[in-house]
Amino acid sequence: MLLNDQGALAENQNIIITNTDSLTLHEDQILPFDYWLDQKEPIKQNLKSISIWLNSDDDIDALANDLSSISLIALNFPKFGDGRAFTMAHLLQEKYGFKGEIRAIGHPIADQAQFLFRCGVDSIDIPEGQDPNIWVKEATRMSRFYQRSVENIAANSKY
Amino acid sequence: MAHVKPIKPLKTPVSVTANLLLKGLTVYLAPDGTWSANIADAAIAEDLAQEAVLLALANVTVKTQYVVGAYSFAVELVNGKATPIGMREIIRAKRLPTIVPDGLTPKPEWENQFTAANADSDNSASSDNVAKSNESKRSENV
Amino acid sequence: MYKENFSPLAPASAPQDVKMYKYDQFDDEFITQRIEQLRSQISRRLAGELTEDEFKPLRLQNGVYLQLHAYMLRLAIPYGQLNSTQMRTLAHIARKYDKGFGHFTTRQNIQYNWPALSDIPEILEDLQKVEMHAIQTSGNCIRNTTSDPFAGVAADELTDPRPWCEIIRQWSTLHPEFAFLPRKFKIAVNAAEDDRAAILYHDVALQIVKNDAGEIGFKVYVGGGQGRTPVIAKLVREFLEPQYLLSYLDAILRTYNMIGRRDNMYKARIKITVNETGVKEFTRLVELEWQRIKDTGFNLPDDQKQTIFEHFILPKFESYQYDDAKFETNIADNNGFDYFVKNNTFGHKADGYTIVSISLKPHGGIPGDISADQMDLVAQLADDYSLSEIRATHRQNLVLPHVKLDDLFTLWQKLSKANLAAGNIGLLTDIIACPGLDYCALANARSIPIAQMIAEHFDDLKKLNDLGDITLNISGCINACAHHHVANIGILGVDKKGEESYQVTLGGSSRKDADIGNIIGRGFSGDEIVGAIDTITKVYLAGRKNQAENFLAYYRRAGQTPFKEALYNVT
Known part of the structure; x- marks a missing residue:
C-alpha cells in the first residue's frame, strides 16, 4: 500500500528488485x-x-547526470532511525531538481511520514503488516511548521 | 551435525525484572507469571533452562503491553528469597535513590507492596522473542 | 537538605511582564498539535501498534526516558530563561505528578524523576499554558539551545545572544530533515567575554564577535563534545555574517546527517565525524554546501528577525541612589552575606543592579535538586526582586538576573530561610553531579552520595574561599553528563568488578581556556574518594605561589607530579 503526500492511499503497483540474477x-x-x-x-x-x-549509503550525486531519464527513485530505510533519506530526498528535489517521484521504502514509521513529505518525498511504501489508517492520520498530523517545505513554500510554515 | 553448545550453568541464581509500561515502576516476576513491586516475591531461576522459562513467562506480558524491558539479573538467596547483588539492582529493589530528599512526598502507589494482576499469565507462550537477558541491560542513550 | 516549613510569603508584587520570547497563536497551535501527536503515540504504544523500539525515539524526542525506577521527563528551558509564572508551574508539576521535587540539569533544563507515562500529555498541557514544552530534550535530534545564563545583562557581553538562540530554537523545532540524525546535536551561543556556557564542548559553538568593521557576526566552531571521547570544538569559520546563520547551520547539519557514522553509536557524534574526516575537509564540505544554498536556501528575513529581537528588549531599570554605607555594614556584620556577595553576584549592565546566583548546592544537598516549595519561593523572590525573571545555569544553579543592590541583603535573608543562600558559587562545593546510579539507567556508580560527602567534608566557607575558584564535577558513567572531563577536578564513577570506583581527572576547563582533564592514576573506592580530594586540595594549597594562583593555574604550572606523589606515595 502506498501513501501519498495528500494522505491518500493507493495500491502499490511496483516490485522492489533485490536479486537481479537472470x-x-x-x-x-x-x-x-x-x-x-x-x-x-x-x-x-x-x-x-x-x-x-x-x-541510505548510496551516493545520490552519482545519479546527477541521469535524473531526466529516471521516473521514480525509491529511498530505502534499512531501519527507521537511519535518517539519511530525509537529506537525500531534500537534495534530489532542491539540489538536482528531480522531476520524477520520490518514494520512501523499507522500514520508515508512520510518525516520519510528514517529515518525509516536507523533505520532498512523494509517496511512502507502507511496511507490510502496518495499519494504513495510522499512516493516513499521521500524514496530516501537524499543520504548523517552523520550516518551509523543501520547495521553499511558506504555506503552513511560520516564516 | 550442527555443533551443539554445552549448556552453561548460571554463575548465580537470577530473577526477572521489568518496568510497568504505564507507570514505569520497577516490578519483579513472580512464579505464577504476575508482577510484584516486592523483590521478595520474585521467582528464582537456578539454571539456564529455568531462566529461559522465566523470560518466556515475562515476555507474555511484554507482548500484552503490561511491562517493558524485561531482563534477568543476578541474585543471591537469603532465607529462600531473591536478594539483589549489584548496586544497580539493590537501588532498583529499594524503589528509591539511596539519598532520599527530605521533601519527597510519596504517593501511595509508589510505596505500596502491590501485586499486579496480569491480563494474561498463560505460560504456554513460545520462547521466541524472549526478552533480553541481563547481558544487555536496558539503557537509554543520554 | 530541603526546608519545607518556611512560612509562605505574602505576595509583595505580582508577576511582571518579563522580556522574553512570547508565544503567538502559531506557537500555541503547534504545541497543541504536538501534544496530541504524543497522546496518540502513547495510545498506539499501549495498544501494541508501536513496539518499544519504535516508540522509544518518539517518546525521547518529547523528553521521556525510562530510567531505573520510573519514567523521567526532561523539560526544555530554552537558553535557561524562565519567568516566575513558569517556575510556579514547575512547582505544580513537581507536586501533582512527581514526588515534590525536580532536578536542574547541565543543559539548563529541568527533569522530573517519577511521572507516569499516562500523565505526560497532561503535564505537557500544563506547561503549554505557560509557554513551555519538552520537545527535543532527548533523541538523536537538535536539542535545546543553551547560552550564557547572564545573557542580556552581563557586564562583559558584546550583545544579547538570546534572540539568536530563539531563532535557532524555532528553526530546529521538528526540523523535518534533522529529526533522525546519527546522534544527538547540541548548539550553544555565547556573546560574553567569559564562557559560562561551556560552548566549546557543544556540537556547534557560536561565539558572537565583532569584525574589524564593527559588525556583529558568529565565530563558528564544530565538533565539541564530552561523553567517552571529550573533544574541544574546532574553528570552521572565523566570521559568519549573521543573516546567514540558518543556511550555515543547514549546511553543517546536512553534511553531518550524510557522512556521520551510523554503524557505531559511540562514534556517531559530529566530533568523531570531524576528527575522522579532518577539520579541513569537513569545513570544505560545509562551505561547498553553504555556498550552494546561502542565497537560495532559507535565511530568516530581516523583518521577521526584528520581530523576534523585539521580545528581548531589556526591561527599564530604575535609576536610584543605592545605600552604599548600609550595604557595607551588612557585609561587615554578616559573614554569610559577605561570601554571598563575593561569590554569588556578578556585574550587571545597569548601575545599581546585580546578577544573583542561587546555589542549588546547599550543604549536604543534592546538586541541582530543588523542592516544589523552594521553586515557589524562588518565583516569589523573582517577582519581588528580579522583575519576575529567573535563569537556569549549566552548573545546575539558578539566577535572579536583575536584583537591586539595595534589595540584596533582604533577598539573602529570605533565601537563607529556605536553605538557598549557600555562598559557594564557583567554589569547590558548587559541584556538578549527574543523578548517577541512584536514578539513571546508564550509570555505573552513584554520584549524589559522593557529592554530599565532599560537601560535608568541605563545609567551612572560610576554607572554601581560601581554596578559591575551582570546579569539581562528578559523573556516574563515561557518558559524562556531569562534565567531569572539563572540571578542574573531575570524578568519574565506574564499575570495577561489581564495586563502585571513582577515577580522578585534573586540569579540565570548560571556559575560554578550554582543556580536557587528565587521569591522575588508579581509581578510588567510595570510602577513599573524599580523602583523595582532600589530598589534592592540600597539594594545591601547599604549592601555590599565592592565592592569586588558582587551582587550574597551579596545576598547569606544576603538572601531575606533586599530586601523584601525594595520592599514591610515588616519589
Whole structure:
C-alpha cells in the first residue's frame, strides 16, 4: 500500500528488485542502484519508465547526470532511525531538481511520514503488516511548521 | 551435525525484572507469571533452562503491553528469597535513590507492596522473542 | 537538605511582564498539535501498534526516558530563561505528578524523576499554558539551545545572544530533515567575554564577535563534545555574517546527517565525524554546501528577525541612589552575606543592579535538586526582586538576573530561610553531579552520595574561599553528563568488578581556556574518594605561589607530579 503526500492511499503497483540474477526487465520493477549503474544503457533501451532504489549509503550525486531519464527513485530505510533519506530526498528535489517521484521504502514509521513529505518525498511504501489508517492520520498530523517545505513554500510554515 | 553448545550453568541464581509500561515502576516476576513491586516475591531461576522459562513467562506480558524491558539479573538467596547483588539492582529493589530528599512526598502507589494482576499469565507462550537477558541491560542513550 | 516549613510569603508584587520570547497563536497551535501527536503515540504504544523500539525515539524526542525506577521527563528551558509564572508551574508539576521535587540539569533544563507515562500529555498541557514544552530534550535530534545564563545583562557581553538562540530554537523545532540524525546535536551561543556556557564542548559553538568593521557576526566552531571521547570544538569559520546563520547551520547539519557514522553509536557524534574526516575537509564540505544554498536556501528575513529581537528588549531599570554605607555594614556584620556577595553576584549592565546566583548546592544537598516549595519561593523572590525573571545555569544553579543592590541583603535573608543562600558559587562545593546510579539507567556508580560527602567534608566557607575558584564535577558513567572531563577536578564513577570506583581527572576547563582533564592514576573506592580530594586540595594549597594562583593555574604550572606523589606515595 502506498501513501501519498495528500494522505491518500493507493495500491502499490511496483516490485522492489533485490536479486537481479537472470532478471527480465519490466516497467513495474524498482531496480537496485548498483544494477542501474552497471546496466544503464540496456535498461534505458528496454524501459520507457525507469525506477531505481537507493540504500541510505548510496551516493545520490552519482545519479546527477541521469535524473531526466529516471521516473521514480525509491529511498530505502534499512531501519527507521537511519535518517539519511530525509537529506537525500531534500537534495534530489532542491539540489538536482528531480522531476520524477520520490518514494520512501523499507522500514520508515508512520510518525516520519510528514517529515518525509516536507523533505520532498512523494509517496511512502507502507511496511507490510502496518495499519494504513495510522499512516493516513499521521500524514496530516501537524499543520504548523517552523520550516518551509523543501520547495521553499511558506504555506503552513511560520516564516 | 550442527555443533551443539554445552549448556552453561548460571554463575548465580537470577530473577526477572521489568518496568510497568504505564507507570514505569520497577516490578519483579513472580512464579505464577504476575508482577510484584516486592523483590521478595520474585521467582528464582537456578539454571539456564529455568531462566529461559522465566523470560518466556515475562515476555507474555511484554507482548500484552503490561511491562517493558524485561531482563534477568543476578541474585543471591537469603532465607529462600531473591536478594539483589549489584548496586544497580539493590537501588532498583529499594524503589528509591539511596539519598532520599527530605521533601519527597510519596504517593501511595509508589510505596505500596502491590501485586499486579496480569491480563494474561498463560505460560504456554513460545520462547521466541524472549526478552533480553541481563547481558544487555536496558539503557537509554543520554 | 530541603526546608519545607518556611512560612509562605505574602505576595509583595505580582508577576511582571518579563522580556522574553512570547508565544503567538502559531506557537500555541503547534504545541497543541504536538501534544496530541504524543497522546496518540502513547495510545498506539499501549495498544501494541508501536513496539518499544519504535516508540522509544518518539517518546525521547518529547523528553521521556525510562530510567531505573520510573519514567523521567526532561523539560526544555530554552537558553535557561524562565519567568516566575513558569517556575510556579514547575512547582505544580513537581507536586501533582512527581514526588515534590525536580532536578536542574547541565543543559539548563529541568527533569522530573517519577511521572507516569499516562500523565505526560497532561503535564505537557500544563506547561503549554505557560509557554513551555519538552520537545527535543532527548533523541538523536537538535536539542535545546543553551547560552550564557547572564545573557542580556552581563557586564562583559558584546550583545544579547538570546534572540539568536530563539531563532535557532524555532528553526530546529521538528526540523523535518534533522529529526533522525546519527546522534544527538547540541548548539550553544555565547556573546560574553567569559564562557559560562561551556560552548566549546557543544556540537556547534557560536561565539558572537565583532569584525574589524564593527559588525556583529558568529565565530563558528564544530565538533565539541564530552561523553567517552571529550573533544574541544574546532574553528570552521572565523566570521559568519549573521543573516546567514540558518543556511550555515543547514549546511553543517546536512553534511553531518550524510557522512556521520551510523554503524557505531559511540562514534556517531559530529566530533568523531570531524576528527575522522579532518577539520579541513569537513569545513570544505560545509562551505561547498553553504555556498550552494546561502542565497537560495532559507535565511530568516530581516523583518521577521526584528520581530523576534523585539521580545528581548531589556526591561527599564530604575535609576536610584543605592545605600552604599548600609550595604557595607551588612557585609561587615554578616559573614554569610559577605561570601554571598563575593561569590554569588556578578556585574550587571545597569548601575545599581546585580546578577544573583542561587546555589542549588546547599550543604549536604543534592546538586541541582530543588523542592516544589523552594521553586515557589524562588518565583516569589523573582517577582519581588528580579522583575519576575529567573535563569537556569549549566552548573545546575539558578539566577535572579536583575536584583537591586539595595534589595540584596533582604533577598539573602529570605533565601537563607529556605536553605538557598549557600555562598559557594564557583567554589569547590558548587559541584556538578549527574543523578548517577541512584536514578539513571546508564550509570555505573552513584554520584549524589559522593557529592554530599565532599560537601560535608568541605563545609567551612572560610576554607572554601581560601581554596578559591575551582570546579569539581562528578559523573556516574563515561557518558559524562556531569562534565567531569572539563572540571578542574573531575570524578568519574565506574564499575570495577561489581564495586563502585571513582577515577580522578585534573586540569579540565570548560571556559575560554578550554582543556580536557587528565587521569591522575588508579581509581578510588567510595570510602577513599573524599580523602583523595582532600589530598589534592592540600597539594594545591601547599604549592601555590599565592592565592592569586588558582587551582587550574597551579596545576598547569606544576603538572601531575606533586599530586601523584601525594595520592599514591610515588616519589
